[in-house]
Amino acid sequence: MTARVHVLSSxxxxxxxxTIGPHVALDPEDKRVRHIVAQLNSVESTLDLID
Structure with missing residues (x-):
C-alpha cells in the first residue's frame, strides 16, 4: 500500500x-491551468499525508 502511494505521489x-509547468509558464493567469494546478497540489498533499 505504501509503495503504491509513493508511486502515485511521484x-x-x-x-x-x-506537463502542467510549461502551460503555467506560457499563461500563468489562465483560470483553467490555475484550477488544474490547485487540484493536483491537493492530490499531492493528500498522498503525502497517507505516505
Whole structure:
C-alpha cells in the first residue's frame, strides 16, 4: 500500500512539473491551468499525508 502511494505521489509531481509547468509558464493567469494546478497540489498533499 505504501509503495503504491509513493508511486502515485511521484506521478503527480512529474505531471505537475513536466506537463502542467510549461502551460503555467506560457499563461500563468489562465483560470483553467490555475484550477488544474490547485487540484493536483491537493492530490499531492493528500498522498503525502497517507505516505
Amino acid at each position: 506521478e503527480v509531481r512529474r505531471m505537475i512539473t513536466g
